[in-house]
Amino acid sequence: MELLLVRDYFLNGCNGQLYYGNQCICATIELPWKDNQVQVSCIPEGRYRIEKRYSRKFGWHLWVKGVEGRTLILIHPANDALQELQGCIAPVSRLTGPGRGSESRVAMHQLKQLVYRSLSKRIPVYLTIKKRNYANKN
Numbered sequence: 001m002e003l004l005l006v007r008d009y010f011l012n013g014c015n016g017q018l019y020y021g022n023q024c025i026c027a028t029i030e031l032p033w034k035d036n037q038v039q040v041s042c043i044p045e046g047r048y049r050i051e052k053r054y055s056r057k058f059g060w061h062l063w064v065k066g067v068e069g070r071t072l073i074l075i076h077p078a079n080d081a082l083q084e085l086q087g088c089i090a091p092v093s094r095l096t097g098p099g100r101g102s103e104s105r106v107a108m109h110q111l112k113q114l115v116y117r118s119l120s121k122r123i124p125v126y127l128t129i130k131k132r133n134y135a136n137k138n
Helices: 104-120
Strands: 001-010 013-020 023-030 045-054 059-065 073-075 089-092 094-097 099-104 127-133
Touching: 001 023, 023 094, 023 099, 023 104, 045 073, 045 104, 059 104, 089 099, 089 104, 099 104, 104 127
Parallel strands: 001 127
Antiparallel strands: 001 013, 013 023, 023 089, 045 059, 045 127, 059 073, 094 099
């Protein structure tokens, strides 16, 4: 299973759209890019493996594996990247500003249903992160 996260970068955070094939699953929010610094930056663009994970704080969520120089990069609910994230990715139902969104738990539930279905069949899940390419209109 291949997921694609297409990002837009802003000073106060990253906003994205998460796709499975041609279908947009949800929007995402992240911290701004700060050279992959631990707990203050989003992770680099690239391809990562996704696994299921449980913690007392987030319950069942997703783990982004293989991020160079980083550990425990998670996909979990949050509505404000600067206040609630430490390098992780949060699915949201609607974007409300740079690094901000709403109804994250609803979006997380939808994402988990999709990803867990593949993982339960032992189908590996990968996430590719890219920046959005805007066409030059000149």
